Amino acid sequence: MQDSYILALDQGTTSSRSILFDQQGAIVSIAQKEFKQHYPQPGWVEHDAHEIWETQLGTMFEVIAKGRIQPKQIAAIGITNQRETTVIWDKESGEPIAPAIVWQDRRTAATCDTLRAAGHAPMLQEKTGLILDAYFSATKIKWLLDHTPGAREKAAKGQLAFGTMDCWLIWKLSNGKVHATDVTNASRTMLYNIHTLQWDQELLTLFDIPHSLLPMVVPSSGVIGDCQVIPGHTIPIGGVAGDQQAALFGQLCIDPGMVKNTYGTGCFMLMNTGEKAISSTNNLLTTIAWQLDGKTEYALEGSVFIGGAVVQWLRDQLKVIHSAPDIEKLASSVPDSQGVYMVPAFAGLGAPYWNAYARGTIFGLTRGSNQAHIARAALDSIAYQSADLLSAMQSDARIPIQELRVDGGATVNDLLMQFQSDLLDCKVVRPVITETTALGAAYLAGLAVGYWTSKEQLRSLWKSNRLFTPQIDAAKRQELTNGWKRAVKASIAWATNQ
Numbered sequence: 001m002q003d004s005y006i007l008a009l010d011q012g013t014t015s016s017r018s019i020l021f022d023q024q025g026a027i028v029s030i031a032q033k034e035f036k037q038h039y040p041q042p043g044w045v046e047h048d049a050h051e052i053w054e055t056q057l058g059t060m061f062e063v064i065a066k067g068r069i070q071p072k073q074i075a076a077i078g079i080t081n082q083r084e085t086t087v088i089w090d091k092e093s094g095e096p097i098a099p100a101i102v103w104q105d106r107r108t109a110a111t112c113d114t115l116r117a118a119g120h121a122p123m124l125q126e127k128t129g130l131i132l133d134a135y136f137s138a139t140k141i142k143w144l145l146d147h148t149p150g151a152r153e154k155a156a157k158g159q160l161a162f163g164t165m166d167c168w169l170i171w172k173l174s175n176g177k178v179h180a181t182d183v184t185n186a187s188r189t190m191l192y193n194i195h196t197l198q199w200d201q202e203l204l205t206l207f208d209i210p211h212s213l214l215p216m217v218v219p220s221s222g223v224i225g226d227c228q229v230i231p232g233h234t235i236p237i238g239g240v241a242g243d244q245q246a247a248l249f250g251q252l253c254i255d256p257g258m259v260k261n262t263y264g265t266g267c268f269m270l271m272n273t274g275e276k277a278i279s280s281t282n283n284l285l286t287t288i289a290w291q292l293d294g295k296t297e298y299a300l301e302g303s304v305f306i307g308g309a310v311v312q313w314l315r316d317q318l319k320v321i322h323s324a325p326d327i328e329k330l331a332s333s334v335p336d337s338q339g340v341y342m343v344p345a346f347a348g349l350g351a352p353y354w355n356a357y358a359r360g361t362i363f364g365l366t367r368g369s370n371q372a373h374i375a376r377a378a379l380d381s382i383a384y385q386s387a388d389l390l391s392a393m394q395s396d397a398r399i400p401i402q403e404l405r406v407d408g409g410a411t412v413n414d415l416l417m418q419f420q421s422d423l424l425d426c427k428v429v430r431p432v433i434t435e436t437t438a439l440g441a442a443y444l445a446g447l448a449v450g451y452w453t454s455k456e457q458l459r460s461l462w463k464s465n466r467l468f469t470p471q472i473d474a475a476k477r478q479e480l481t482n483g484w485k486r487a488v489k490a491s492i493a494w495a496t497n498q
């Protein structure tokens, strides 16, 4: 019998990628195509849904060619995607009615302020697990309906379809036969009740969105339809999950209390909380982790706005390093930051502080401080912010954690990973395969078609590349953490003039 593979489509914010995985979960080939970011006004970010589809399709053909396989060797397709980005299209023509509004787009911030002032935030958090914000799809859908000529009339006649990028890809892959999204993506729209697992009529009324626009909601693992765009062969679409949820699954964080952190431009931390949706008192989001084998599992999620981006700042603005990896050598040239703390609140602070006004600050400078101390403080700040997220999660979930599983571009930095373990007083584990987002989508799809038989089988595929264990004592940890807390407090005080 010929070998078979799983094709993962990773539709990201700046590029579309396709990755072929084999039965060991190893990468066979990768293809990637960037697409254009459109910034029509300050605070606006748009994508061309056609371009997203074309780049995605292009990488599908490319990855098959690079992998030297036949389409019939693909057992299933899994999809993972940038979350919340919103497109509306005409069901008859298949044409998007306007550019897609990207998750980062702030054009609906004022709408969110109005809803907050009217007291809707607690109800929204209770039903959707989300903090009222322009990131989520609901206000973007409303904006498109309100600002696109003729859209409301067409919507009233049931002619329009809304989708996040997974949904748009499923529609295109199935030649317009399937209008569906998975529960993880639905849970980021701010229209989906994560407890009843239904589109919520009260929310639809609040945002003035007709039900007819919405896709069918399906489990994260299960055959949704067939890909019909690869000539000569139809391939089942077997799994879908938003990028962070897919990464949680790809890291095999499948038991309650298991946590992953992705260190990219920002950091995204998710903790599996099992079948319980835990509501946060620390500004974390409650989200659906996946729906699999008839069970819905949940996660707590928090993000650091400036993670690896602080390294880019040292490179591009301060110019103390030439490339991102240089930071490790520079920061390692001193034993510690010598009391220097950097709070990289360039764009405010995320959970647990949630302060839009805080700004970047460096504290504790002395005559002896040099660029190495600042580099060290910058790296440390990524770990401190992540530690804040983890302690918020532990306090909300009251689940002890055994280890932190890590992925993303900045995890190649051993100094950062070691400091993270020191601060958390727990194991930090970097897997061999760090393409966890695509891998998670592949796993979900593979499980649906019997390519892999169980989560237990997958567990044996996860392999550690390096384990970091705590090397400092409790007193040192406390001293470092106290310094960080004071620095954050001071940076918020400065911004709010208190």
Ligand code: ADP
Pocket (backbone or CB within 6 Å): 263, 264, 265, 266, 307, 308, 309, 310, 311, 312, 324, 325, 326, 327, 328, 408, 409, 410, 411, 412, 413, 416
């Ligand atoms: P994204 O998916 O958000 O684009 P990646 O996972 O590709 O991010 O990671 C890129 C980020 O990692 C950049 O912000 C970069 O500054 C940071 N980075 C890359 N290499 C290192 C390194 N050796 N040490 C610390 N940070 C790094």
